[in-house]
Amino acid sequence: MTRKSALLWAFALVALGLPLVVDSPYLLHIAVVTGFYVILVQSLNLVLGYCGLLSFASPAFFGMGAYVATLLSLRLGWDSAASFALATLAGVASGVVIGFPSLRVSRHSFVIVTLSATLLLQLIALNWEDMTRGSLGLANIPAPRLFGMAVGTRLEWYYLSAAAAAASVLCTWAVVGSRFGRAMIAARDNEQLALACGIDVFRTRLFAFCLSGGLAAFAGALYAHFISYIDPGVFGFSVTETLLIMVILGGSGTMWGPIAAAVVFTALPELLRLTPEIRSLIYGLILLSIVLFRPRRLFP
Amino acid sequence: MSAVLRVDGLVKKYRGVTALDSISLEVQRGIITGLIGPNGSGKSTLFDCISGFQRQDAGRVLLEAADLSGMPAVKVVRAGVRRTFQQLKVFPALSVRDNLLTAAQAAAGYSALAEALRLPGVRNHEREMRRRAEEVLADCSLAPHAERLAAGLSYGQKKLLELGMALMTDPKLLLLDEPVAGVNPTLIEELKLQLLRVARRGVTLFIVEHNLKLVFDICDWIFVLDRGRLLTAGTPAEVSGDERVMEAYLG
Numbered sequence: 001m002t003r004k005s006a007l008l009w010a011f012a013l014v015a016l017g018l019p020l021v022v023d024s025p026y027l028l029h030i031a032v033v034t035g036f037y038v039i040l041v042q043s044l045n046l047v048l049g050y051c052g053l054l055s056f057a058s059p060a061f062f063g064m065g066a067y068v069a070t071l072l073s074l075r076l077g078w079d080s081a082a083s084f085a086l087a088t089l090a091g092v093a094s095g096v097v098i099g100f101p102s103l104r105v106s107r108h109s110f111v112i113v114t115l116s117a118t119l120l121l122q123l124i125a126l127n128w129e130d131m132t133r134g135s136l137g138l139a140n141i142p143a144p145r146l147f148g149m150a151v152g153t154r155l156e157w158y159y160l161s162a163a164a165a166a167a168s169v170l171c172t173w174a175v176v177g178s179r180f181g182r183a184m185i186a187a188r189d190n191e192q193l194a195l196a197c198g199i200d201v202f203r204t205r206l207f208a209f210c211l212s213g214g215l216a217a218f219a220g221a222l223y224a225h226f227i228s229y230i231d232p233g234v235f236g237f238s239v240t241e242t243l244l245i246m247v248i249l250g251g252s253g254t255m256w257g258p259i260a261a262a263v264v265f266t267a268l269p270e271l272l273r274l275t276p277e278i279r280s281l282i283y284g285l286i287l288l289s290i291v292l293f294r295p296r297r298l299f300p
Numbered sequence: 301m302s303a304v305l306r307v308d309g310l311v312k313k314y315r316g317v318t319a320l321d322s323i324s325l326e327v328q329r330g331i332i333t334g335l336i337g338p339n340g341s342g343k344s345t346l347f348d349c350i351s352g353f354q355r356q357d358a359g360r361v362l363l364e365a366a367d368l369s370g371m372p373a374v375k376v377v378r379a380g381v382r383r384t385f386q387q388l389k390v391f392p393a394l395s396v397r398d399n400l401l402t403a404a405q406a407a408a409g410y411s412a413l414a415e416a417l418r419l420p421g422v423r424n425h426e427r428e429m430r431r432r433a434e435e436v437l438a439d440c441s442l443a444p445h446a447e448r449l450a451a452g453l454s455y456g457q458k459k460l461l462e463l464g465m466a467l468m469t470d471p472k473l474l475l476l477d478e479p480v481a482g483v484n485p486t487l488i489e490e491l492k493l494q495l496l497r498v499a500r501r502g503v504t505l506f507i508v509e510h511n512l513k514l515v516f517d518i519c520d521w522i523f524v525l526d527r528g529r530l531l532t533a534g535t536p537a538e539v540s541g542d543e544r545v546m547e548a549y550l551g
Binding site: 179182183185186189190192193194195196197198199200201253 | 351353373374377378382383384385389390391392393394398401402403404405426465469
Protein backbone atom coordinates (compact mmCIF):
# COMPACT_ATOMS: atom_id res chain seq x y z
CA MET A 1 0.00 0.00 0.00
CA THR A 2 1.35 3.40 -0.93
CA ARG A 3 1.57 6.20 1.57
CA LYS A 4 -1.24 8.05 -0.14
CA SER A 5 -3.73 5.20 0.02
CA ALA A 6 -2.74 4.49 3.64
CA LEU A 7 -3.49 8.11 4.45
CA LEU A 8 -6.83 7.87 2.66
CA TRP A 9 -7.87 4.75 4.54
CA ALA A 10 -6.83 6.32 7.83
CA PHE A 11 -8.86 9.40 6.99
CA ALA A 12 -11.91 7.30 6.05
CA LEU A 13 -11.65 5.36 9.32
CA VAL A 14 -11.39 8.55 11.37
CA ALA A 15 -14.38 9.96 9.49
CA LEU A 16 -16.42 6.82 10.18
CA GLY A 17 -15.53 6.73 13.86
CA LEU A 18 -15.68 10.46 14.53
CA PRO A 19 -19.25 10.52 15.94
CA LEU A 20 -18.25 7.87 18.49
CA VAL A 21 -15.76 10.30 19.98
CA VAL A 22 -17.40 13.63 19.26
CA ASP A 23 -20.89 14.10 20.63
CA SER A 24 -21.06 17.88 20.75
CA PRO A 25 -23.89 18.92 18.37
CA TYR A 26 -21.89 22.00 17.46
CA LEU A 27 -18.87 20.00 16.34
CA LEU A 28 -21.06 17.57 14.45
CA HIS A 29 -22.69 20.53 12.75
CA ILE A 30 -19.27 21.71 11.58
CA ALA A 31 -18.47 18.20 10.39
CA VAL A 32 -21.65 18.09 8.31
CA VAL A 33 -20.85 21.45 6.71
CA THR A 34 -17.32 20.22 6.03
CA GLY A 35 -18.83 17.44 3.94
CA PHE A 36 -20.67 20.04 1.84
CA TYR A 37 -17.48 21.99 1.32
CA VAL A 38 -15.66 18.85 0.21
CA ILE A 39 -18.25 18.48 -2.58
CA LEU A 40 -18.14 22.17 -3.50
CA VAL A 41 -14.38 22.39 -3.59
CA GLN A 42 -14.22 19.54 -6.11
CA SER A 43 -16.85 21.24 -8.18
CA LEU A 44 -14.66 24.34 -8.46
CA ASN A 45 -11.42 22.38 -8.78
CA LEU A 46 -12.70 20.57 -11.88
CA VAL A 47 -13.19 23.87 -13.68
CA LEU A 48 -10.51 26.08 -12.15
CA GLY A 49 -7.88 23.44 -11.48
CA TYR A 50 -8.23 20.88 -14.22
CA CYS A 51 -9.59 23.12 -17.00
CA GLY A 52 -7.82 26.32 -15.94
CA LEU A 53 -11.01 28.37 -16.24
CA LEU A 54 -12.02 30.90 -13.62
CA SER A 55 -15.71 30.41 -12.90
CA PHE A 56 -18.05 32.42 -10.71
CA ALA A 57 -20.92 30.04 -11.34
CA SER A 58 -20.52 28.06 -8.12
CA PRO A 59 -23.23 30.06 -6.30
CA ALA A 60 -25.49 29.76 -9.36
CA PHE A 61 -25.30 25.96 -9.28
CA PHE A 62 -25.40 25.79 -5.50
CA GLY A 63 -28.46 28.04 -5.29
CA MET A 64 -30.13 26.28 -8.21
CA GLY A 65 -29.77 22.95 -6.41
CA ALA A 66 -30.98 24.43 -3.14
CA TYR A 67 -34.10 25.98 -4.66
CA VAL A 68 -35.01 23.04 -6.90
CA ALA A 69 -34.75 20.52 -4.05
CA THR A 70 -36.58 22.78 -1.64
CA LEU A 71 -39.47 23.54 -3.98
CA LEU A 72 -39.92 19.89 -4.95
CA SER A 73 -39.95 18.94 -1.32
CA LEU A 74 -42.13 21.81 0.00
CA ARG A 75 -44.62 22.16 -2.83
CA LEU A 76 -44.82 18.63 -4.21
CA GLY A 77 -43.73 16.55 -1.23
CA TRP A 78 -41.21 14.57 -3.26
CA ASP A 79 -38.98 11.97 -1.67
CA SER A 80 -35.50 13.44 -1.26
CA ALA A 81 -33.85 10.69 -3.30
CA ALA A 82 -35.83 11.97 -6.29
CA SER A 83 -35.60 15.68 -5.49
CA PHE A 84 -31.83 15.51 -4.89
CA ALA A 85 -31.42 13.68 -8.19
CA LEU A 86 -33.47 16.29 -10.02
CA ALA A 87 -31.62 19.15 -8.28
CA THR A 88 -28.34 17.61 -9.42
CA LEU A 89 -29.68 17.32 -12.96
CA ALA A 90 -30.78 20.96 -12.78
CA GLY A 91 -27.16 21.81 -11.98
CA VAL A 92 -25.95 19.81 -14.97
CA ALA A 93 -28.54 21.50 -17.18
CA SER A 94 -27.50 24.95 -15.93
CA GLY A 95 -23.97 23.94 -16.83
CA VAL A 96 -25.09 23.34 -20.42
CA VAL A 97 -27.05 26.58 -20.60
CA ILE A 98 -24.24 28.72 -19.15
CA GLY A 99 -21.36 26.82 -20.69
CA PHE A 100 -22.62 26.27 -24.22
CA PRO A 101 -22.46 29.90 -25.35
CA SER A 102 -19.58 31.02 -23.14
CA LEU A 103 -17.04 28.21 -23.49
CA ARG A 104 -16.76 28.76 -27.24
CA VAL A 105 -15.42 32.26 -26.85
CA SER A 106 -12.52 33.60 -24.81
CA ARG A 107 -11.66 32.80 -21.22
CA HIS A 108 -12.52 36.36 -20.26
CA SER A 109 -16.04 36.20 -21.56
CA PHE A 110 -16.47 32.89 -19.76
CA VAL A 111 -15.68 34.65 -16.47
CA ILE A 112 -18.16 37.41 -17.22
CA VAL A 113 -20.92 35.02 -18.29
CA THR A 114 -20.55 32.85 -15.18
CA LEU A 115 -20.66 35.98 -13.03
CA SER A 116 -23.77 37.27 -14.79
CA ALA A 117 -25.49 33.89 -14.57
CA THR A 118 -25.13 33.93 -10.80
CA LEU A 119 -26.47 37.49 -10.54
CA LEU A 120 -29.33 36.67 -12.90
CA LEU A 121 -30.43 33.62 -10.93
CA GLN A 122 -30.29 35.64 -7.73
CA LEU A 123 -32.55 38.26 -9.34
CA ILE A 124 -34.99 35.56 -10.38
CA ALA A 125 -35.04 34.10 -6.89
CA LEU A 126 -35.69 37.59 -5.50
CA ASN A 127 -38.46 38.54 -7.89
CA TRP A 128 -40.36 35.38 -8.71
CA GLU A 129 -42.25 35.78 -5.45
CA ASP A 130 -45.10 33.37 -6.22
CA MET A 131 -42.61 30.60 -6.44
CA THR A 132 -39.74 31.58 -4.12
CA ARG A 133 -41.36 34.08 -1.73
CA GLY A 134 -38.62 36.50 -2.75
CA SER A 135 -36.45 37.89 0.00
CA LEU A 136 -38.64 36.29 2.68
CA GLY A 137 -37.09 33.02 1.67
CA LEU A 138 -38.45 29.52 2.10
CA ALA A 139 -38.58 28.24 5.66
CA ASN A 140 -39.46 24.97 7.36
CA ILE A 141 -37.75 22.82 4.81
CA PRO A 142 -38.35 19.32 6.15
CA ALA A 143 -35.66 16.82 7.02
CA PRO A 144 -34.84 14.78 3.94
CA ARG A 145 -36.59 11.46 3.53
CA LEU A 146 -34.51 9.00 1.56
CA PHE A 147 -36.70 6.22 0.21
CA GLY A 148 -39.06 6.86 3.12
CA MET A 149 -36.40 7.02 5.84
CA ALA A 150 -36.08 10.40 7.53
CA VAL A 151 -32.65 11.91 8.12
CA GLY A 152 -33.29 13.99 11.21
CA THR A 153 -30.67 13.74 13.90
CA ARG A 154 -27.23 15.32 13.71
CA LEU A 155 -25.70 11.86 13.67
CA GLU A 156 -27.80 10.76 10.70
CA TRP A 157 -26.89 14.00 8.96
CA TYR A 158 -23.25 13.36 9.64
CA TYR A 159 -23.34 10.04 7.84
CA LEU A 160 -25.43 11.40 4.97
CA SER A 161 -22.97 14.24 4.48
CA ALA A 162 -19.97 11.92 4.74
CA ALA A 163 -21.51 9.47 2.25
CA ALA A 164 -22.35 12.29 -0.16
CA ALA A 165 -18.83 13.69 0.10
CA ALA A 166 -17.32 10.23 -0.41
CA ALA A 167 -19.52 9.65 -3.46
CA SER A 168 -18.48 12.97 -4.96
CA VAL A 169 -14.82 12.16 -4.31
CA LEU A 170 -15.16 8.79 -6.06
CA CYS A 171 -16.96 10.40 -8.99
CA THR A 172 -14.37 13.15 -9.42
CA TRP A 173 -11.52 10.71 -8.94
CA ALA A 174 -12.86 8.41 -11.65
CA VAL A 175 -13.21 11.32 -14.09
CA VAL A 176 -9.87 12.90 -13.33
CA GLY A 177 -8.05 9.58 -13.69
CA SER A 178 -9.73 8.79 -16.99
CA ARG A 179 -8.89 10.05 -20.45
CA PHE A 180 -11.29 12.95 -19.79
CA GLY A 181 -9.08 14.09 -16.93
CA ARG A 182 -6.05 13.93 -19.21
CA ALA A 183 -8.00 15.79 -21.89
CA MET A 184 -8.87 18.58 -19.44
CA ILE A 185 -5.25 19.01 -18.42
CA ALA A 186 -4.14 18.84 -22.04
CA ALA A 187 -6.63 21.50 -23.12
CA ARG A 188 -5.61 23.67 -20.15
CA ASP A 189 -1.88 23.49 -20.84
CA ASN A 190 -1.87 23.70 -24.62
CA GLU A 191 -5.13 24.20 -26.41
CA GLN A 192 -3.64 23.98 -29.91
CA LEU A 193 -1.79 20.76 -29.25
CA ALA A 194 -4.91 19.33 -27.61
CA LEU A 195 -6.84 20.08 -30.80
CA ALA A 196 -4.09 18.52 -32.87
CA CYS A 197 -4.42 15.40 -30.70
CA GLY A 198 -8.07 15.18 -31.64
CA ILE A 199 -9.37 16.39 -28.30
CA ASP A 200 -12.62 18.28 -28.63
CA VAL A 201 -11.60 21.10 -26.30
CA PHE A 202 -15.04 22.68 -26.19
CA ARG A 203 -16.84 19.46 -25.32
CA THR A 204 -14.24 18.47 -22.77
CA ARG A 205 -14.69 21.79 -20.99
CA LEU A 206 -18.46 21.63 -21.24
CA PHE A 207 -18.39 18.15 -19.72
CA ALA A 208 -16.25 19.35 -16.80
CA PHE A 209 -18.40 22.42 -16.30
CA CYS A 210 -21.64 20.37 -16.24
CA LEU A 211 -20.16 17.88 -13.82
CA SER A 212 -19.08 20.80 -11.68
CA GLY A 213 -22.63 22.17 -11.88
CA GLY A 214 -24.14 18.86 -10.83
CA LEU A 215 -21.83 18.54 -7.84
CA ALA A 216 -22.48 22.09 -6.61
CA ALA A 217 -26.23 21.72 -7.07
CA PHE A 218 -26.15 18.46 -5.11
CA ALA A 219 -24.34 20.26 -2.28
CA GLY A 220 -26.94 23.03 -2.46
CA ALA A 221 -29.80 20.54 -2.12
CA LEU A 222 -28.17 18.99 0.95
CA TYR A 223 -27.46 22.40 2.44
CA ALA A 224 -31.06 23.62 2.06
CA HIS A 225 -32.43 20.59 3.87
CA PHE A 226 -29.78 20.76 6.55
CA ILE A 227 -30.26 24.45 7.40
CA SER A 228 -34.03 24.11 6.66
CA TYR A 229 -34.21 27.69 5.38
CA ILE A 230 -33.03 29.35 2.17
CA ASP A 231 -33.33 32.81 0.67
CA PRO A 232 -31.72 34.48 -2.36
CA GLY A 233 -28.59 34.87 -0.22
CA VAL A 234 -27.62 31.33 -1.29
CA PHE A 235 -26.55 32.94 -4.58
CA GLY A 236 -24.07 35.16 -2.71
CA PHE A 237 -20.38 35.25 -3.56
CA SER A 238 -18.91 34.85 -0.10
CA VAL A 239 -18.80 31.08 -0.55
CA THR A 240 -16.90 31.49 -3.80
CA GLU A 241 -14.17 33.38 -2.01
CA THR A 242 -13.78 30.58 0.51
CA LEU A 243 -13.80 27.97 -2.26
CA LEU A 244 -11.16 29.85 -4.25
CA ILE A 245 -8.91 29.92 -1.18
CA MET A 246 -9.43 26.21 -0.61
CA VAL A 247 -8.72 25.22 -4.21
CA ILE A 248 -5.73 27.51 -4.68
CA LEU A 249 -4.10 26.88 -1.31
CA GLY A 250 -4.78 23.17 -1.55
CA GLY A 251 -3.23 23.07 -5.00
CA SER A 252 -5.57 23.61 -7.92
CA GLY A 253 -5.53 20.80 -10.43
CA THR A 254 -4.52 18.22 -7.84
CA MET A 255 -6.98 15.66 -6.55
CA TRP A 256 -6.47 15.58 -2.79
CA GLY A 257 -5.00 18.97 -1.89
CA PRO A 258 -8.19 20.98 -2.26
CA ILE A 259 -10.16 18.33 -0.34
CA ALA A 260 -7.70 18.53 2.54
CA ALA A 261 -7.90 22.31 2.36
CA ALA A 262 -11.70 22.09 2.49
CA VAL A 263 -11.52 20.11 5.72
CA VAL A 264 -8.92 22.40 7.28
CA PHE A 265 -10.50 25.66 6.20
CA THR A 266 -14.02 24.72 7.30
CA ALA A 267 -13.02 23.31 10.66
CA LEU A 268 -10.20 25.68 11.58
CA PRO A 269 -12.04 29.04 11.59
CA GLU A 270 -14.86 27.50 13.60
CA LEU A 271 -12.51 25.96 16.10
CA LEU A 272 -10.56 29.21 16.37
CA ARG A 273 -13.88 31.01 16.85
CA LEU A 274 -13.17 33.63 14.23
CA THR A 275 -16.09 35.91 13.52
CA PRO A 276 -17.28 35.87 9.91
CA GLU A 277 -16.01 39.43 9.44
CA ILE A 278 -12.49 38.59 10.54
CA ARG A 279 -12.55 35.40 8.50
CA SER A 280 -13.60 37.34 5.40
CA LEU A 281 -10.84 39.83 6.03
CA ILE A 282 -8.19 37.14 6.42
CA TYR A 283 -9.42 35.22 3.35
CA GLY A 284 -9.42 38.42 1.34
CA LEU A 285 -5.84 39.14 2.38
CA ILE A 286 -4.78 35.59 1.50
CA LEU A 287 -6.38 35.83 -1.95
CA LEU A 288 -4.86 39.25 -2.58
CA SER A 289 -1.39 38.10 -1.67
CA ILE A 290 -1.73 35.03 -3.89
CA VAL A 291 -2.75 37.21 -6.82
CA LEU A 292 0.07 39.67 -6.12
CA PHE A 293 2.90 37.29 -5.34
CA ARG A 294 2.07 33.91 -6.87
CA PRO A 295 -0.42 34.58 -9.64
CA ARG A 296 0.49 31.49 -11.69
CA ARG A 297 0.79 28.75 -9.16
CA LEU A 298 1.32 28.58 -5.47
CA PHE A 299 3.86 25.81 -5.24
CA PRO A 300 6.71 25.59 -7.73
CA MET B 301 0.86 6.15 -57.22
CA SER B 302 -2.21 7.78 -55.79
CA ALA B 303 -2.71 11.08 -54.05
CA VAL B 304 -3.47 11.07 -50.33
CA LEU B 305 -3.93 14.81 -50.20
CA ARG B 306 -5.19 17.13 -52.90
CA VAL B 307 -5.18 20.88 -52.43
CA ASP B 308 -7.16 22.70 -55.05
CA GLY B 309 -7.00 26.46 -55.65
CA LEU B 310 -6.41 27.36 -52.01
CA VAL B 311 -6.58 31.09 -51.20
CA LYS B 312 -5.94 32.67 -47.81
CA LYS B 313 -5.89 36.40 -47.15
CA TYR B 314 -5.12 38.27 -43.96
CA ARG B 315 -6.64 41.75 -44.03
CA GLY B 316 -6.02 42.12 -47.70
CA VAL B 317 -2.54 40.55 -47.71
CA THR B 318 -2.63 37.42 -49.79
CA ALA B 319 -0.79 34.71 -47.84
CA LEU B 320 -1.75 31.90 -50.21
CA ASP B 321 -2.57 32.70 -53.80
CA SER B 322 -4.45 29.85 -55.41
CA ILE B 323 -2.26 26.92 -54.37
CA SER B 324 -2.91 23.55 -56.01
CA LEU B 325 -0.82 20.50 -55.21
CA GLU B 326 -0.98 16.77 -54.57
CA VAL B 327 0.82 14.70 -51.97
CA GLN B 328 1.39 11.11 -53.09
CA ARG B 329 0.91 8.12 -50.83
CA GLY B 330 3.83 6.50 -49.09
CA ILE B 331 6.56 8.96 -49.99
CA ILE B 332 8.15 11.91 -48.21
CA THR B 333 7.10 15.23 -49.69
CA GLY B 334 8.88 18.44 -48.76
CA LEU B 335 7.61 22.00 -48.73
CA ILE B 336 10.25 24.71 -48.80
CA GLY B 337 10.37 28.43 -49.37
CA PRO B 338 11.69 31.59 -47.74
CA ASN B 339 10.20 32.98 -44.52
CA GLY B 340 6.73 34.34 -45.05
CA SER B 341 6.14 32.37 -48.22
CA GLY B 342 3.03 30.74 -46.73
CA LYS B 343 4.27 27.29 -45.71
CA SER B 344 2.80 27.31 -42.22
CA THR B 345 -0.37 28.99 -43.42
CA LEU B 346 -0.82 26.16 -45.91
CA PHE B 347 -0.40 23.62 -43.10
CA ASP B 348 -2.85 25.59 -40.95
CA CYS B 349 -5.47 25.53 -43.70
CA ILE B 350 -5.01 21.82 -44.40
CA SER B 351 -5.24 20.91 -40.71
CA GLY B 352 -8.25 23.10 -39.96
CA PHE B 353 -6.46 25.60 -37.72
CA GLN B 354 -7.22 28.34 -40.23
CA ARG B 355 -10.12 28.60 -42.58
CA GLN B 356 -9.22 29.32 -46.19
CA ASP B 357 -11.04 32.00 -48.18
CA ALA B 358 -11.39 29.80 -51.24
CA GLY B 359 -10.33 26.42 -52.54
CA ARG B 360 -10.65 22.84 -51.41
CA VAL B 361 -8.69 20.33 -49.37
CA LEU B 362 -9.32 16.66 -50.13
CA LEU B 363 -8.02 13.72 -48.13
CA GLU B 364 -8.45 10.71 -50.42
CA ALA B 365 -12.16 11.05 -51.21
CA ALA B 366 -13.12 13.09 -48.14
CA ASP B 367 -13.59 16.84 -48.42
CA LEU B 368 -11.84 18.51 -45.47
CA SER B 369 -12.51 22.09 -46.60
CA GLY B 370 -13.70 24.21 -43.71
CA MET B 371 -13.66 21.34 -41.23
CA PRO B 372 -12.65 22.24 -37.66
CA ALA B 373 -9.25 20.96 -36.51
CA VAL B 374 -10.63 18.17 -34.32
CA LYS B 375 -12.51 16.60 -37.21
CA VAL B 376 -9.53 16.87 -39.54
CA VAL B 377 -7.47 14.93 -36.99
CA ARG B 378 -10.15 12.30 -36.73
CA ALA B 379 -10.22 12.03 -40.51
CA GLY B 380 -6.55 11.05 -40.32
CA VAL B 381 -4.37 14.14 -40.70
CA ARG B 382 -1.95 14.74 -37.82
CA ARG B 383 0.28 17.75 -37.50
CA THR B 384 3.09 19.15 -35.41
CA PHE B 385 3.86 22.81 -34.84
CA GLN B 386 6.75 25.08 -35.71
CA GLN B 387 6.96 25.93 -32.01
CA LEU B 388 7.64 22.68 -30.20
CA LYS B 389 4.58 21.61 -28.23
CA VAL B 390 4.20 18.85 -25.64
CA PHE B 391 2.10 18.69 -22.47
CA PRO B 392 4.59 19.67 -19.75
CA ALA B 393 2.43 18.68 -16.77
CA LEU B 394 1.85 15.12 -18.00
CA SER B 395 4.31 12.25 -17.91
CA VAL B 396 5.90 11.12 -21.16
CA ARG B 397 3.64 8.08 -21.27
CA ASP B 398 0.52 10.16 -20.54
CA ASN B 399 1.53 12.53 -23.34
CA LEU B 400 1.41 9.57 -25.72
CA LEU B 401 -1.91 8.31 -24.33
CA THR B 402 -3.39 11.79 -24.61
CA ALA B 403 -2.25 11.96 -28.20
CA ALA B 404 -4.26 8.80 -28.90
CA GLN B 405 -7.55 10.35 -27.82
CA ALA B 406 -8.70 10.91 -31.38
CA ALA B 407 -9.01 7.17 -31.78
CA ALA B 408 -11.28 6.74 -28.76
CA GLY B 409 -14.81 6.86 -30.04
CA TYR B 410 -16.66 5.95 -26.86
CA SER B 411 -18.79 8.14 -24.62
CA ALA B 412 -18.22 9.53 -21.15
CA LEU B 413 -20.82 7.09 -19.83
CA ALA B 414 -19.07 4.04 -21.27
CA GLU B 415 -15.87 5.38 -19.77
CA ALA B 416 -17.45 5.89 -16.34
CA LEU B 417 -18.82 2.35 -16.33
CA ARG B 418 -15.49 0.95 -17.55
CA LEU B 419 -17.23 -1.12 -20.23
CA PRO B 420 -15.10 -3.90 -21.77
CA GLY B 421 -14.63 -1.98 -25.01
CA VAL B 422 -13.16 0.92 -23.10
CA ARG B 423 -10.75 -1.32 -21.22
CA ASN B 424 -9.65 -3.08 -24.40
CA HIS B 425 -9.02 0.21 -26.12
CA GLU B 426 -7.09 1.52 -23.12
CA ARG B 427 -4.98 -1.65 -23.08
CA GLU B 428 -4.33 -1.41 -26.81
CA MET B 429 -3.25 2.21 -26.48
CA ARG B 430 -0.94 1.40 -23.56
CA ARG B 431 0.66 -1.34 -25.67
CA ARG B 432 1.03 1.11 -28.53
CA ALA B 433 2.57 3.68 -26.19
CA GLU B 434 5.22 1.16 -25.12
CA GLU B 435 6.08 0.52 -28.79
CA VAL B 436 6.41 4.22 -29.51
CA LEU B 437 8.46 4.72 -26.33
CA ALA B 438 10.89 2.06 -27.54
CA ASP B 439 10.93 3.44 -31.11
CA CYS B 440 11.75 6.96 -29.95
CA SER B 441 14.29 5.76 -27.35
CA LEU B 442 12.17 7.34 -24.63
CA ALA B 443 11.42 4.15 -22.69
CA PRO B 444 13.72 5.03 -19.75
CA HIS B 445 11.90 8.36 -19.38
CA ALA B 446 8.31 7.09 -19.57
CA GLU B 447 7.41 8.19 -16.03
CA ARG B 448 9.11 11.58 -16.17
CA LEU B 449 7.14 14.75 -16.67
CA ALA B 450 7.59 16.00 -20.21
CA ALA B 451 8.70 19.36 -18.77
CA GLY B 452 11.91 17.67 -17.58
CA LEU B 453 13.01 16.34 -20.98
CA SER B 454 15.78 17.87 -23.05
CA TYR B 455 14.81 19.79 -26.19
CA GLY B 456 15.80 16.90 -28.43
CA GLN B 457 13.85 14.39 -26.36
CA LYS B 458 10.81 16.64 -26.56
CA LYS B 459 11.19 16.69 -30.35
CA LEU B 460 11.23 12.88 -30.36
CA LEU B 461 8.22 12.80 -28.04
CA GLU B 462 6.34 15.20 -30.29
CA LEU B 463 6.94 12.92 -33.25
CA GLY B 464 5.98 9.87 -31.18
CA MET B 465 2.71 11.54 -30.18
CA ALA B 466 1.87 12.09 -33.82
CA LEU B 467 2.40 8.39 -34.51
CA MET B 468 0.05 7.05 -31.83
CA THR B 469 -2.95 6.86 -34.13
CA ASP B 470 -1.61 5.73 -37.53
CA PRO B 471 -2.34 8.93 -39.44
CA LYS B 472 -2.99 8.78 -43.17
CA LEU B 473 -1.00 11.95 -43.53
CA LEU B 474 1.51 13.50 -41.16
CA LEU B 475 2.27 17.21 -41.49
CA LEU B 476 5.56 18.08 -39.81
CA ASP B 477 6.29 21.78 -39.36
CA GLU B 478 10.07 22.11 -39.03
CA PRO B 479 10.84 18.76 -37.38
CA VAL B 480 14.54 19.54 -36.85
CA ALA B 481 14.44 23.28 -36.09
CA GLY B 482 16.79 24.19 -33.27
CA VAL B 483 18.20 20.69 -32.96
CA ASN B 484 21.95 19.92 -32.76
CA PRO B 485 23.62 18.01 -35.63
CA THR B 486 23.87 14.67 -33.81
CA LEU B 487 20.20 14.68 -33.01
CA ILE B 488 19.31 15.78 -36.54
CA GLU B 489 20.79 12.48 -37.72
CA GLU B 490 18.69 10.59 -35.16
CA LEU B 491 15.50 12.44 -36.11
CA LYS B 492 16.28 11.84 -39.78
CA LEU B 493 16.55 8.08 -39.22
CA GLN B 494 13.34 8.24 -37.24
CA LEU B 495 11.54 10.04 -40.07
CA LEU B 496 12.79 7.52 -42.63
CA ARG B 497 11.65 4.66 -40.41
CA VAL B 498 8.20 6.25 -40.09
CA ALA B 499 7.97 6.66 -43.85
CA ARG B 500 9.05 3.06 -44.41
CA ARG B 501 6.21 1.95 -42.18
CA GLY B 502 3.84 3.46 -44.73
CA VAL B 503 2.97 6.83 -43.18
CA THR B 504 2.80 9.57 -45.77
CA LEU B 505 4.92 12.53 -44.67
CA PHE B 506 4.58 16.16 -45.71
CA ILE B 507 7.40 18.23 -44.25
CA VAL B 508 8.07 21.95 -43.94
CA GLU B 509 11.75 22.43 -43.17
CA HIS B 510 14.38 25.15 -43.46
CA ASN B 511 17.26 22.67 -43.28
CA LEU B 512 17.55 22.20 -47.04
CA LYS B 513 20.24 19.56 -46.73
CA LEU B 514 17.81 17.37 -44.82
CA VAL B 515 14.98 18.08 -47.25
CA PHE B 516 17.08 17.22 -50.32
CA ASP B 517 18.34 14.17 -48.46
CA ILE B 518 15.09 12.49 -47.42
CA CYS B 519 12.33 13.90 -49.63
CA ASP B 520 11.15 12.17 -52.77
CA TRP B 521 9.30 15.20 -54.07
CA ILE B 522 9.54 18.88 -53.19
CA PHE B 523 7.21 21.85 -53.57
CA VAL B 524 8.65 25.36 -53.45
CA LEU B 525 6.54 28.27 -52.27
CA ASP B 526 7.40 31.90 -52.79
CA ARG B 527 5.23 34.80 -51.62
CA GLY B 528 2.13 32.68 -51.47
CA ARG B 529 2.55 31.13 -54.90
CA LEU B 530 3.77 27.74 -55.97
CA LEU B 531 7.13 28.54 -57.56
CA THR B 532 8.05 25.07 -58.77
CA ALA B 533 7.98 21.40 -57.88
CA GLY B 534 10.14 18.41 -58.62
CA THR B 535 12.62 15.84 -57.40
CA PRO B 536 15.40 17.02 -55.07
CA ALA B 537 17.82 17.03 -57.99
CA GLU B 538 15.53 19.17 -60.13
CA VAL B 539 14.71 21.62 -57.36
CA SER B 540 18.26 22.02 -56.07
CA GLY B 541 19.38 22.75 -59.60
CA ASP B 542 16.70 25.34 -60.23
CA GLU B 543 18.09 28.87 -60.21
CA ARG B 544 14.76 30.43 -59.31
CA VAL B 545 14.73 28.55 -56.01
CA MET B 546 18.05 29.97 -54.87
CA GLU B 547 16.98 33.40 -56.09
CA ALA B 548 13.82 33.22 -54.00
CA TYR B 549 15.82 32.24 -50.95
CA LEU B 550 18.39 34.98 -51.37
CA GLY B 551 15.70 37.53 -52.17
